[in-house]
Amino acid sequence: MEFKKEFTAGIIIIGNEILSGRTVDKNTSFIALWLNDRGISVEEVRVIPDKEKIIIDTVDELRKKFAYIFTTGGIGPTHDDITAESISKVFNQKYQYHTEAYQILEEFYKNENFNEGRKKMAKMPENAKLIPNPKTFAAGFYVENVFVLPGVPSILQAMLPQLDNVIKTGKKILSSSIDTNLRESQISEQLSKLQDKYKNIDIGSYPYFKEKPGTILVLRSTEEDLLKRCEEDVKKLVTSLK
């Protein structure tokens, strides 16, 4: 499948904890599935460290390449949280308190100490628009086509639906999985012919090695009828090879 640029996205995972191997990134999968439902295809993911120059260069490169960019990580209260300030520099905007974000946090922390670290979470590029955080109140934000989300998966997952009316949606990307008992190498030649027949369908082939080896075939397309026809052909092929 080829997508028009307006239905493409890139994801930038900002965080040493992913690069060090300490944490397995689950945000890519969640964001990608959410976008696919809205007809948007994730074309590239980058994982980069908490270093200002790298964040600025990467965001600046990818925001021109794809319609939407999602960043995760680096918007908390600590010294290694430098995403918001870096994004300000990408857009040559002042990095300052966002009035509404500040008020939300002030309200939330009223009985506790609203300290510098907590205030920092209200600092954003001057023209940032908020992405409300129904879970822990420190908001994300977006500037133009760059959407800045936290790294903690449960918070990110609560925030993403807030963007439902912000993202321009395309035709939902449908998928169909067929689990076969065949080894990948038993089916590869015939499958290649089916891929040639159905050029507008992505046919993916994913072997597994449990008690018995097998292969999961995944068909993806925005065209429902075509997908069904392809699925029937694949099932016929699988039956013929058993």
Added chain:
Amino acid sequence: MEFKKEFTAGIIIIGNEILSGRTVDKNTSFIALWLNDRGISVEEVRVIPDKEKIIIDTVDELRKKFAYIFTTGGIGPTHDDITAESISKVFNQKYQYHTEAYQILEEFYKNENFNEGRKKMAKMPENAKLIPNPKTFAAGFYVENVFVLPGVPSILQAMLPQLDNVIKTGKKILSSSIDTNLRESQISEQLSKLQDKYKNIDIGSYPYFKEKPGTILVLRSTEEDLLKRCEEDVKKLVTSLK
């Protein structure tokens, strides 16, 4: 921490299944931990689709940037497995049967049909050196500083130790985790001062939100004594804030 180029690596995850969100990538974490034990720091990860031009451009860009590049995925028998041929093009080498890789597969499949799909798994750049596969026999390979591994985690994990004597190792990257009951925003100001004091230690701060919120602090360094001193200071800080 800053690493000399000779102790840096990049990872390229090749596969539509990661970009579509269907599969969570676990290979980055495994490779990064393995490299950290050998004193090598992963500086960047890219996830890209099974498209030839993108594979060629990405590998060519990153192999110059870092000492080691690891690719995962796209070396199986099916139509979407185009990594080996793409790597041949990166190095301007013929894409052809590797004699030893071919013999290993021929031996393994002797009682079955050694078909085109299976033979394809022995095709590599002409000067490729094998990375033996003790699990399913289809070998990986490397050319110069580019190491080409499969996408299936269990097979990748069996193959990586085969590279023990190939990778030049540095000082092991040590890490220490301290689980605190503090919110990140309670500790951020003091922690920032500690980071200023210990410039050669990466101090990461990772909040969690379970029944009670808390923060895991992770210290990373190649210097054991320094790491211990920093750990003591962090523990004192945590105690003082409770």
